[in-house]
Structure formats: structure tokens, C-alpha cells
Amino acid sequence: MISEGTMQQDVTSVTLVNDTAKTIDTVVPAGERYALLGIRIVNPDNVDRIVSITIYKEAAKTNVIAEIFNITVPATQKKYWPNTTVASAVRWNATSPEELLEAGNSISVVWLAGGASAGATDADGLVFSYVKIASRG
Numbered sequence: 001m002i003s004e005g006t007m008q009q010d011v012t013s014v015t016l017v018n019d020t021a022k023t024i025d026t027v028v029p030a031g032e033r034y035a036l037l038g039i040r041i042v043n044p045d046n047v048d049r050i051v052s053i054t055i056y057k058e059a060a061k062t063n064v065i066a067e068i069f070n071i072t073v074p075a076t077q078k079k080y081w082p083n084t085t086v087a088s089a090v091r092w093n094a095t096s097p098e099e100l101l102e103a104g105n106s107i108s109v110v111w112l113a114g115g116a117s118a119g120a121t122d123a124d125g126l127v128f129s130y131v132k133i134a135s136r137g
Helices: none
Strands: 006-016 022-027 032-042 049-056 064-073 078-081 099-101 106-111 120-134
Touching: 006 022, 032 049, 032 064, 032 106, 064 078
Parallel strands: none
Antiparallel strands: 006 120, 022 106, 032 078, 032 099, 032 120, 049 064, 049 106
16 A cells, blocks of 8 residues: 555547557656556547557566556447456456556557547547655665
8 A cells, every 4th residue: 555655647648540559658757656556548449449558667668567458448438457347437446456666667558450440539548547656765
């Protein structure tokens, strides 16, 4: 359980294009640590998309620390990590432990190409909820 830090929600717009994959990478800044609490992912497109979330040791994405999510998100639906059900009143499982990340770790979210589609944008298609903790050392 996290006993110190500042609660953050980072909101990112997501635009998916016809039969094209989309990758959004987020790197934990120097001097910080994150306790990742939850992630909200939207598929604004009119076709299903497989979405994966991978945590890497570094921004170069060479060393995988964890693959925390790999699931089909139906067209125009959203899902939440760590609770992978389609959007509902239950956003994430409060009993799940947070994922602890250190400075330099990279979170990579990938929407795979879903085939021929209209493409679409969601203004808050990716939301990270986390506690920002100063590094000690």
C-alpha cells in the first residue's frame, strides 16, 4: 500500500487510423517513481482492436519487465487494467497490488491494426492513474 506521494491522472487523446497500429509510450521521469494504480483504454474505432500494455526497464524498450495487459477491446468500448472487464461501474480491482515503476521505466500501450476501418479519435482514450513518489537514494 502506498503511504506517500501525489495522486496523478494523465489523460491522452487517442486517434486510430484505418488498418494501422498505434503506440503510445510513457517514460517515468528521472528522480521519480510511480505506483501505477489503473489504466483506462478506449478503442474509438469501428472494429475490434487487440491492445497490449508492456512495461520495459528503459525507454529503448529492450528489456521487458512485465506484460500486464493483452486483450481484445471491442469497437467503441473501453477496458480497465487491472480489471479487464468491459467498462462498468467497477473500474479496477481495489485489492490488486499497484505496479511499482522506477525512473527510466517505460510503459508501452499498443493498439494493433484491426483491419479496414473508419478510424476515430477519443479525447481521453488513454488514462493512467498513479501515485508519483520522489526517488530516494
